[in-house]
Amino acid sequence: MTRTAGTTGRRAWAGLAVLALPALLASLELTVTNLALPAIGEDLGASGAELLWVADIYAFLLAGSLLAMGALGDRIGRRRLLLAGSAAYAAASALAAYAPDPAALIAARALMGIAGSTLMPSTLALAAALFPDPRRRAVAIGAVVSSVSAGTAIGPLVAGWLLGHFWWGSAFLLPVPFMAVLLVLGPALLPERRGTGAGRLDLGGALLSLAAVLPVVYGLKRVAAEGPDPAAAASIAAGLAIGWAFARRQLRQPDPFLDLRLFAGRAFAVATATLALGIFVLWGSNYALAQYLQLVHGMPVLEAGLWTAPPAVGVIAGSTLAPRIARRVSPAVVIAAGLAVSAAGYALLTRSDAGLAVLITGAVVVSAGLGPMMALATDLAVGAAPPERTGGAAAISSAAPQIGGALGIAVLGSVITAVYRAALPPGVPEPAHDGLTAAASLAATLPERAAYELLGAARAAYVDGFHVAAALSALLMAATAVLVVTLLREKAAR
Template sequence: MSHSTPVASAGRREWIGLAVLALPALLASLELTVTNLALPAIREDLAASSTQSLWIVDVYAFLLAGSLIAMGALGDRIGRRRLLLIGAAAYGVVSVLAAWAPDAGSLIVARALMGVAGATLMPSTLSLATSMFPDPRQRTVAVGVVVASVSAGTAIGPLVGGWLLERFWWGSAFLLAVPFMLLLLVVGPLLLPEHRDPGVRRLDPAGAVLSLATVLPVVYGLKQIAADGPATTSLAAIAAGLAAGALFVRRQRTAADPFVDLGLFADRTLSTATGTLALGIFVLWGSNYAIAQYLQLVHGMSPLEAGLWTAPSAVGVIVGSTVAPRLARRIRPFAVIAAGLAVSAVGYLVLTRTQGTEGIAVLVSGAVIVSAGLGPMMALATDLVVGSAPPHRAGAAAAISSTAPQLGGALGIAVLGSVITATYRAGLAADAVPEAARDNLGAAVAVAAGLPPRPGAELLAAARAAFVEGFHLTAAISAALMAGVVLLVVALLRRDAGRPGGRAIRMRR
């Protein structure tokens, strides 16, 4: 019955406000793509090890994912616009600290703080968009715009970041966030309405600590196992994280005002869309990280050249996420999602056919196919999550729809990046190469540059072949994972085919 209740349509102010909300959404992916491009320069300048290099990228996403639930709940309590502006100011400050970090450890700390500050942005953006556009059709378009803005950041990030890295030092990549945040602080109070849930009461600091205690040890343990194999420390970390997760779930079930309303996951639409988001971004972020390294370290491109070659794949996400709402008016959203995931699986199979320093067209074509397939999933699954929750739980649903892809993406970079590292080290284990070159391909490139031409060329060829082998393995894993998610979505789609709730997924549009 709630779907038949008339709702007001958004006006000019709401659509202009949506343009403002596109700024933090744009930054969300721009920051990550620029960091991927800057990583070789950071590794060289700060003498970062392979593990430190992964943490420079990963710790941002880990702290962001671990803090999203708490920040979504905080926005419900103090106001989503207020939280967005506080987070924008904090993000700008810690971005400056990251730009001038004197060593790898300081940069990792600064990136961790960026993750906590960044956790205020996406939940506030999605929950404000949901509140500003109560009409389901308009809300679908608004969510598509937010997702397209994320994709636009992926497109322009490599170009702008590559241009900066060609002319300035790696810290300029982090300063990109500052003008975005300043603009948001100026225009946000003028154009964005304030929204909060009047029914919520107090925060739960213990729940916030448990959410972080769940994410960080598990991710750390998985990274260590992928890179170095099982060990007591890594297994103990995973066990500690799982124990904290069990306590977190128990607390959420008994708390008077929980961070996460676990009852929301009883809705099959929401739970399926959340899982699909997490797994789709798991493979997407993992492959984006690997492709950025592939272009610079295997093909020997500059950051700007690598940025130019990665831009086409971002266009695929933009097209997919903007066309998806139109398709969903005629076809059931989960059918569109399943078809897109199948396309992405084909793209990953294409990526397994890359040939080292040859065949750049194969690499770019595979990346474009992957992104074009995942674009519809990102827009529609996000809309299904936020649209499945009641209005007074908009912040909680927005936090879920933000946490799932961020946590999935963080794990994707950690796990798939570590698989590449482990394969690389195993590929060089039997070769007579300098010990320093065995850590990662960036180190091998630096070592080769200091050797005579012939030994340097032989080392570089062996190191690149080992990296490409790991890249092919992660692409095959991603293809298999996407194929499995397609089967899961289709099975759930059939199960819901005759149910009124399943038909409502399309009718409410």
């Protein structure tokens, strides 16, 4: 017999512990991939553009599929979707681990993204189902967010150890035991939950939601790689046009899987936008930090992993303390204050060339400031939806940061690449223009003095790009903090 959504007591907390597994995996996978990129580039001969696609394609297809999967979970049951997606994710991870070339790895990562889109919407919706009381629901969602942060914390340590002892593919096998535990315990501990809508799944809308993302990202990458040109402009315009068509289609559907009516609520709209912008800068900076430690500071992967753990602890602290602080202070004020702290952290990162201590301190401040936003904005978004649409709201609140994060890697990564190329001095060999990874590979083939000069120029150029991206992130977070307080003034006044 299906258990009710109001399951309480020890079974509910045990169910929440099971739900922490896919949440943990969500960030663990991204952290592992970032650290594995240099090894992948060396072993598979991947170019800088291919490495960006390895990192990006997962997030893009995950983000583009989340809305459809949230709607599918409303119709077939969120537990059923979670379990099916977990099995598919484990299989796709194994394919990625044994990919023989960059194209095969990118394809496997795409499959991982589609399978991964079943995880977070189901996780958030089931967490809300386990704890219908608003206060307990906020704690449960905070625990899910903390699990995401914990994955970021332990990911570098686990991945660093694996990459230091085995081949890069071993890191992609990490999801398999997580998914095995979920598949065994999930049926016994998790309730089944469906939405009340009985409409058919809009497959055309699902395809449009996916098609709207990829052309925009491709155009941005092309601009970074080759400068503005008609092909890049056409690709971006096509993606925006498809996005407009998707929105119009959803407005005409009697049972849309993206319920645009949710955005009529100010709290939901602001929370969703804040999630997207906050993860935009966080994923972009995390991607750059992993490269910075290995390629600028010359750290082996395990040591780099150790130094990326402290920022994750900052996210855990921020996301864990935020719900408690929000009992006494308005969530809007807590979120805005955290965003202001993150802006200060990004300002500190513009001085990263002052030493490793400044780099890590800035990253910790950024993460601690974004932690409250991750916990409270997610709860605001899910809590603003009626019970029968929590699947769709959870999908949107999952899709927004995933889309923002994917674009953050693409846009901020492209900014770093563009500045890097512009800052390289004349006479640097053309292969080094592909990126810092390519420059390091080229330097390994040169005489000692030439290699030293090339690496010095390439590292300085990368640091310039990193500083520009950090400055842009600081401005964006400061502006977002002001908007949160302004647009949620009534909530801030309570």
